[in-house]
Amino acid sequence: MTADSAHAWLVAQVQADLDGARVVEIPDDWSSQRWFADVDAEFIETWSPARVIAECEAKLERLERHRPREYALSDGYYCGVCQRGPWPCAEVLSDAAVYADRDGFPEELKKFHTSM
Numbered sequence: 001m002t003a004d005s006a007h008a009w010l011v012a013q014v015q016a017d018l019d020g021a022r023v024v025e026i027p028d029d030w031s032s033q034r035w036f037a038d039v040d041a042e043f044i045e046t047w048s049p050a051r052v053i054a055e056c057e058a059k060l061e062r063l064e065r066h067r068p069r070e071y072a073l074s075d076g077y078y079c080g081v082c083q084r085g086p087w088p089c090a091e092v093l094s095d096a097a098v099y100a101d102r103d104g105f106p107e108e109l110k111k112f113h114t115s116m
C-alpha cells in the first residue's frame with residue numbers, strides 16, 4: 001500500500017465513524033440515564049453523537065494537514081507540517097492507533113515513530 005492509499009484508508013475510517021454518528025437522531029432531551037440506564041451515565045453523556053462528530057471532524061482536519069507529500073528528489077513521502085522523517089508522522093500514527101483492530105489496517109501505519 002502506498003502512503004497515499006494508507007492515508008486514504010485512515011481518512012475513510014474516520015469518515016465512517018463520522019457518518020455513523022451523524023445518522024443518530026439526537027433527541028432534544030438527550031439523557032444518558034434515559035437511554036443507557038445500566039452503564040456509566042456520565043461516560044455516555046460525554047460521548048454523545050455530537051461529541052463523536054466533533055472528534056471526527058477535528059481528526060479529519062488534522063489528517064488533511066498531515067497528509068503525505070512526495071519528496072521531489074527521492075522516493076518516499078514526508079509530512080508537510082512536521083517535516084521530520086518519513087510519513088507517517090507521529091500525529092498520523094496517533095490517530096491511526098485507534099483503528100489498529102480494523103480489517104485492512106495498513107502496514108505503513110504500524111510503524112513505530114522514534115521521534116515522539
Ligand SMILES: [Zn+2]
Nearest residue numbers: 066079082089
Ligand atoms: Zn505531521
